[in-house]
Amino acid sequence: MNPATNQISKEKARLDTIARHIQPKAEKPKLVTSTCISMSNENIVKPGIRSIPRKREEVLKLHGWGYNDSQFKMNEKGVITFTGSKYKLSGMVMPQLRPWMTETIGIEVDETSESIKNIDLSKIPKPIVNEEFTNELSKTGMEISTDPMDRLVRSHGHTLEELFLLRKGETNKRIPDMIVFPRNHDDVVKLVALAVRYNICLIPIGGGTTVTLALVCPENEERCIATVDMTQMNQILWVDEKNLLARIEAGIIGQDLERDLAAIGLCTGHEPDSMEFSSLGGWVATRASGMKKNVYGNIEDLLVHVRMVTPRGVLEKNCMVPRMSAGPDLHQFILGSEGTLGIITEVTLRVRPLPECQRYGSIVFPNFARGVECLREVALNRCAPASIRLMDNQQFRFGQALKPESEGIFSSFIDGMKKFYVTKIKGYDPANMCVATLLFEGDPTVVAQQEKAVYEIAAKYQGMPAGEDNGQRGYMLTFVIAYLRDIGFDYEVVSESFETSVPWDRVTDLCRNVKDRIHHECINQGVRYPVMSTCRVTQTYDAGACVYFYLAFKYRGLADPVKSYLAVENAARDEILANGGSISHHHGVGKLRKQYMSRTVTDAAVGTIKSVKEYLDPRNIFGSGNLV
Amino acid sequence: MELLYGSQGSQKTQSGYINMLNNSKQQNFSTLRFATKDFKPPKYMHCHDRHTTKIWQTAMESDRVQWIIQQVVREESKSEEDVKQEAEHILKELAFTDHMTILRMLGYVLFKVLHSIYHDGVFINIETVKKLKDMIKHHPVVFMPSHRSYMDFTILSVVCFYLDLPLPAIAAGMDFMGMKVMGSVLRACGAFYMRRSFGTDRLYWALFTEYVHTILINGDRPMEFFIEGTRSRCGKSLNPKFGLLSVIAEPYLKAQTYDVLLIPISISYDRLLEEGLYGYELLGIPKPKESTSGLVKASSILRDNYGSVHVNFCDHISLRKYFGHLDRAVHACYPRYMLRLSSEEQKYMEILGYKIVLQQQHNMNYTPWAVMALVLSQHPHGMDMGCLIEETIWLKIIMDKCKIKVNWSTGSVQDIVQANLKKFKHLIEVEGPCNDVPKSIVRVSGITHEVKGHKTFSSNLDPTTIQETVNHIIIGNYRNQLLHHFVRPSLIAFSLLRRSGRSCPGTQFNPDTLLPDFKFLRDLLVREFIFEPKKLNDDLKQGLQFLVQCNAVVLEGFNSFILEKQANKLLQFLKSIFSVFLGGYWLTIQFLLNSTETHLQPTLPGKVQKWIAGILRNPGVEHEMLSLHMISNALHALVGLGYLSVYRVDNQKIVQPIQDQLVGAASKIAQFIDIPYLDGTQATKLGSTAAKL
Numbered sequence A: 001m002n003p004a005t006n007q008i009s010k011e012k013a014r015l016d017t018i019a020r021h022i023q024p025k026a027e028k029p030k031l032v033t034s035t036c037i038s039m040s041n042e043n044i045v046k047p048g049i050r051s052i053p054r055k056r057e058e059v060l061k062l063h064g065w066g067y068n069d070s071q072f073k074m075n076e077k078g079v080i081t082f083t084g085s086k087y088k089l090s091g092m093v094m095p096q097l098r099p100w101m102t103e104t105i106g107i108e109v110d111e112t113s114e115s116i117k118n119i120d121l122s123k124i125p126k127p128i129v130n131e132e133f134t135n136e137l138s139k140t141g142m143e144i145s146t147d148p149m150d151r152l153v154r155s156h157g158h159t160l161e162e163l164f165l166l167r168k169g170e171t172n173k174r175i176p177d178m179i180v181f182p183r184n185h186d187d188v189v190k191l192v193a194l195a196v197r198y199n200i201c202l203i204p205i206g207g208g209t210t211v212t213l214a215l216v217c218p219e220n221e222e223r224c225i226a227t228v229d230m231t232q233m234n235q236i237l238w239v240d241e242k243n244l245l246a247r248i249e250a251g252i253i254g255q256d257l258e259r260d261l262a263a264i265g266l267c268t269g270h271e272p273d274s275m276e277f278s279s280l281g282g283w284v285a286t287r288a289s290g291m292k293k294n295v296y297g298n299i300e301d302l303l304v305h306v307r308m309v310t311p312r313g314v315l316e317k318n319c320m321v322p323r324m325s326a327g328p329d330l331h332q333f334i335l336g337s338e339g340t341l342g343i344i345t346e347v348t349l350r351v352r353p354l355p356e357c358q359r360y361g362s363i364v365f366p367n368f369a370r371g372v373e374c375l376r377e378v379a380l381n382r383c384a385p386a387s388i389r390l391m392d393n394q395q396f397r398f399g400q401a402l403k404p405e406s407e408g409i410f411s412s413f414i415d416g417m418k419k420f421y422v423t424k425i426k427g428y429d430p431a432n433m434c435v436a437t438l439l440f441e442g443d444p445t446v447v448a449q450q451e452k453a454v455y456e457i458a459a460k461y462q463g464m465p466a467g468e469d470n471g472q473r474g475y476m477l478t479f480v481i482a483y484l485r486d487i488g489f490d491y492e493v494v495s496e497s498f499e500t501s502v503p504w505d506r507v508t509d510l511c512r513n514v515k516d517r518i519h520h521e522c523i524n525q526g527v528r529y530p531v532m533s534t535c536r537v538t539q540t541y542d543a544g545a546c547v548y549f550y551l552a553f554k555y556r557g558l559a560d561p562v563k564s565y566l567a568v569e570n571a572a573r574d575e576i577l578a579n580g581g582s583i584s585h586h587h588g589v590g591k592l593r594k595q596y597m598s599r600t601v602t603d604a605a606v607g608t609i610k611s612v613k614e615y616l617d618p619r620n621i622f623g624s625g626n627l628v
Numbered sequence B: 001m002e003l004l005y006g007s008q009g010s011q012k013t014q015s016g017y018i019n020m021l022n023n024s025k026q027q028n029f030s031t032l033r034f035a036t037k038d039f040k041p042p043k044y045m046h047c048h049d050r051h052t053t054k055i056w057q058t059a060m061e062s063d064r065v066q067w068i069i070q071q072v073v074r075e076e077s078k079s080e081e082d083v084k085q086e087a088e089h090i091l092k093e094l095a096f097t098d099h100m101t102i103l104r105m106l107g108y109v110l111f112k113v114l115h116s117i118y119h120d121g122v123f124i125n126i127e128t129v130k131k132l133k134d135m136i137k138h139h140p141v142v143f144m145p146s147h148r149s150y151m152d153f154t155i156l157s158v159v160c161f162y163l164d165l166p167l168p169a170i171a172a173g174m175d176f177m178g179m180k181v182m183g184s185v186l187r188a189c190g191a192f193y194m195r196r197s198f199g200t201d202r203l204y205w206a207l208f209t210e211y212v213h214t215i216l217i218n219g220d221r222p223m224e225f226f227i228e229g230t231r232s233r234c235g236k237s238l239n240p241k242f243g244l245l246s247v248i249a250e251p252y253l254k255a256q257t258y259d260v261l262l263i264p265i266s267i268s269y270d271r272l273l274e275e276g277l278y279g280y281e282l283l284g285i286p287k288p289k290e291s292t293s294g295l296v297k298a299s300s301i302l303r304d305n306y307g308s309v310h311v312n313f314c315d316h317i318s319l320r321k322y323f324g325h326l327d328r329a330v331h332a333c334y335p336r337y338m339l340r341l342s343s344e345e346q347k348y349m350e351i352l353g354y355k356i357v358l359q360q361q362h363n364m365n366y367t368p369w370a371v372m373a374l375v376l377s378q379h380p381h382g383m384d385m386g387c388l389i390e391e392t393i394w395l396k397i398i399m400d401k402c403k404i405k406v407n408w409s410t411g412s413v414q415d416i417v418q419a420n421l422k423k424f425k426h427l428i429e430v431e432g433p434c435n436d437v438p439k440s441i442v443r444v445s446g447i448t449h450e451v452k453g454h455k456t457f458s459s460n461l462d463p464t465t466i467q468e469t470v471n472h473i474i475i476g477n478y479r480n481q482l483l484h485h486f487v488r489p490s491l492i493a494f495s496l497l498r499r500s501g502r503s504c505p506g507t508q509f510n511p512d513t514l515l516p517d518f519k520f521l522r523d524l525l526v527r528e529f530i531f532e533p534k535k536l537n538d539d540l541k542q543g544l545q546f547l548v549q550c551n552a553v554v555l556e557g558f559n560s561f562i563l564e565k566q567a568n569k570l571l572q573f574l575k576s577i578f579s580v581f582l583g584g585y586w587l588t589i590q591f592l593l594n595s596t597e598t599h600l601q602p603t604l605p606g607k608v609q610k611w612i613a614g615i616l617r618n619p620g621v622e623h624e625m626l627s628l629h630m631i632s633n634a635l636h637a638l639v640g641l642g643y644l645s646v647y648r649v650d651n652q653k654i655v656q657p658i659q660d661q662l663v664g665a666a667s668k669i670a671q672f673i674d675i676p677y678l679d680g681t682q683a684t685k686l687g688s689t690a691a692k693l
């Protein structure tokens, strides 16, 4: 083939790929599916359009997860449906879900706990205003708001205790006194300078999806708290295809970023489960991790350059290079700073051409331990697909319960598997069976090689391929699972997820011990109903894995459900640390896990973090109180 | 099981025990039913079923073993093939197998044997077992029985089978493996064999550790091991060994299991099968090598009645609770297969060992015979029956006050005493007027029934000495069962009686003033009795408590006690029980002071023994002092106190007396007891000065 035609055909292939990614309506090629996993076809927003408006509450729930229109709900027939139109699951009925919830956590149709409909804004704490600061600030032309609703919706993240409070129509004693909306880097520089001059407490907020109490205002903060809403800084400033870089404003929301890049045939590949709502700045500030990190890397791998405005000035590198040896890497202080050192304004990320091929897959294992061994070997051989996740038996069964009535891709797991290996299924005990879901992405030949390698390894551990549909369904559920907590709340169930990272040799033990600990602690707390504690391995590395736990129990009969829940989560975290796990793989520390910092690193290390803070922000302008 | 042991079968006795051998009348029938009964033990919830070969394969493939194999290959320049083969060989030698049919057959035989020798029954405290059954589902468990007889683990396995408890995997000594058929039969029932000392052989250690770990973690079976390390031949508990205990605790400390429950078990025998064997062994006469034929021969003595056995499952100790204050994350920064415990963990491991032994001791059952032995051993030259009965009654009152539970059967103490004298007529002779029972003389019999296989000629002692000593030792062993109850108050008695020789009612004393004496004696007797390290004050308190309960002293004011009228008898009694130990220790010191040779550690106790045998007729020298166990306890204690030093020359351990210290110790002991008599030739210059002090 001559080079010119080769070039042309490549170009055409690329255009095809782009078309696929931005026009999901187009006929789907057989084994390839859209990257915009969460959006159903009709509701795709045109490139350049921002999915979350300045008034978040117009689209997002006040006291729950995600879009207003989307929720699990019991219909008149007592069957659970998923409402709205945003997701593939939208409008579907899941007949097995309620029986499953009754059996595994003990919900009853008539034992409910409804959330209040509207929050009484007159009860919102009065703001502490600093007139001079407000005056000076308004001169810069930045939007400022003291509207109670604006303040309320930016006063929290998504931990259980925050939502429990909101559902009762209550707020913390202290919420932001004002919200500032900077438009660009220079606005932020001016803002920080004024905050220093008038001794204002600043708390940056991106998508507000934090699950560590990172956005909670310290109760004893007497200064005016200005929460800095970054989401109006949402442009891709430039794209450098030669070096495969893009400079992006920190307030951009994940789905908008990917959509805009897709329009020009690129992607970052960073897909945290919260990507529909979380922001680039938030990712950097919490050291986020995306589902496809095996191909694209975690946020720290993607980050090439970053600007952070601190009370000392702008912290950044003066070059934009793939790597450098110039003392300790300053980026590492910005990554994971959790809003305590300054405001991240602009981030330069590595970008990649959109993958030509995407394939799903799934493997069943006779038990969890075998699955872990398989994942370890896959990691060892560096043939891990973009994503590989291993669910334990309970999650596997939970996945079954989510099966909608309609046919198609949602046909039950066993059905899907039977299509493949009707006969071989014998010998797999449904009470121990586990499933791994796979997402391959990239060049078709590479994908084919990876598939072969992974299934070969799996066979060594009695892992049996269980079809593409099962895999795809698993990933599709990723984005709706977060909605389940809200229906749990409706039926007196508190639930939460938390995660850790751990060396390979400890994974299985840690999972088992933590689940045991949860059960024992729930008994201690007087929980009267069956407890759901389940886990999955969501990320693999050479040296270990990330494990994600889900915990849910019905709190009827407990005096203080939140307190009991926290006792259980703390017990679980204690067990995690004792088992050689970390304080967090990607959620961060915030205020929720601050108490564990001294167990996680030595005093000298805590001192180092403090001294950097002391230098950059001696007056504690960034006073959210996270981390240490 | 219901059918057979239901309503009338397993009725609980008042004290919460059931008798496993209750159906003795229809023996043949029930034995068969026993062996073929359903067996559905509870199972640990995280246990994956696997074949026994899979267990040792898992050990073989473990990171620790692979790591050590690589080390050995590198450092001893052996081929990997060879080392692996060696490892596999060791594992096969180690591993247990699982054959339910063999087990049922053995169960059949054992059940029959138990029936024929334990006429009074095998009793189990059933309430604790019920709780245990539930716990077994949630956590791996370790049975930790006391170890006084070969019967221990057979009885325990039969009990487990009987009660539908999972059968344990038993860490047994290699000596059993030597037995031709029995070795494999026991293996088929869950015994696995460990070498006595494998501290230095890293491959063996790694294999053994991983083997135990994988069983423990997966919970295939409860683990069973003897914390005392070996059978106690002297009726007392032995100090705990920590090696295997650390192996057991490691999986919890390194978070490989959520928890591990330790179940101390006290197994008490009215009469030991090995009573004679032990008597000889303690005198240094080698035991016959364990062999199946030996067992069969021994079975000829199995026709006797050995009374009853009590199996007491004690309250569990959760490692999670016990080590709860230690952060297991200390093990997060290196691979778990490298054996490393923090100094804190080691410290608490040691305390745990003592806790377990103390708990075993606490839950022992005692027979009236042990109480009689306690009286009889105070009168080595015999006593009249009336006096024996009287003192037994007096002791019964004391023990009742202190809530020491003895299985006094029904009937008067006199009847009980006479019945027991009949039971133990092979140890005791009674002579005198049959019409005037109280006047008849009871004494330790000088005729012994030679136990087959004993080679008396290889001993340091001449046959007559052996003959006249053995029964004293045996009776001492029965007495020893009780001594841990008395040792603490007795150390106080020594101190109170030190200056005046007798105690005057109304004397007031402050316990703090007792401390130096108490500490000295406690340090001296650490090998003899179980004292938890660093619990000096608690031990003193316990001793005082005993005296208070017996109304010998009363608390007066804040920290001061007053002696009561009846104190003197009790104090004198307490003193006299333990005088034999102090006397033996004193003689050991005299020997060390007199002798001018260099002493090799292994042969030293024999030399001391021989010397004591030579002065056996001296006033104050008693037969029991010939016990090698006592002598070597004395030597160990002296080393521990720094009165003896041990050093190595050419791979031989040499014991070096430190004269000043020993002289000091001897003179101190002499303040507490009437020391044995030594004449000028027997005691050289040093000895006699010490003796006079």
Ligand SMILES: Cc1cc2nc3c(=O)[nH]c(=O)nc-3n(C[C@H](O)[C@H](O)[C@H](O)COP(=O)(O)OP(=O)(O)OC[C@H]3O[C@@H](n4cnc5c(N)ncnc54)[C@H](O)[C@@H]3O)c2cc1C
Pocket (backbone or CB within 6 Å): A157, A158, A203, A204, A205, A206, A207, A208, A209, A210, A211, A214, A215, A230, A250, A251, A271, A272, A273, A274, A277, A278, A279, A280, A281, A282, A283, A284, A285, A286, A287, A288, A289, A290, A291, A338, A339, A340, A342, A343, A344, A345, A482, A586, A587, A588, A624, A626
């Ligand atoms: C359902 C659900 C799923 C999730 N899945 C994942 C996942 O897969 N992977 C993952 O890593 N996390 C996940 N998270 C956690 C959360 O989404 C991440 O921590 C995310 O990075 C937060 O981004 P955000 O924009 O929402 O930040 P926010 O919640 O707004 O803020 C988080 C912290 O970052 C600081 N911050 C935000 N923006 C800036 C800025 N521009 N400059 C300085 N500081 C700033 C804030 O002050 C705060 O301390 C999930 C959360 C939920 C609720």
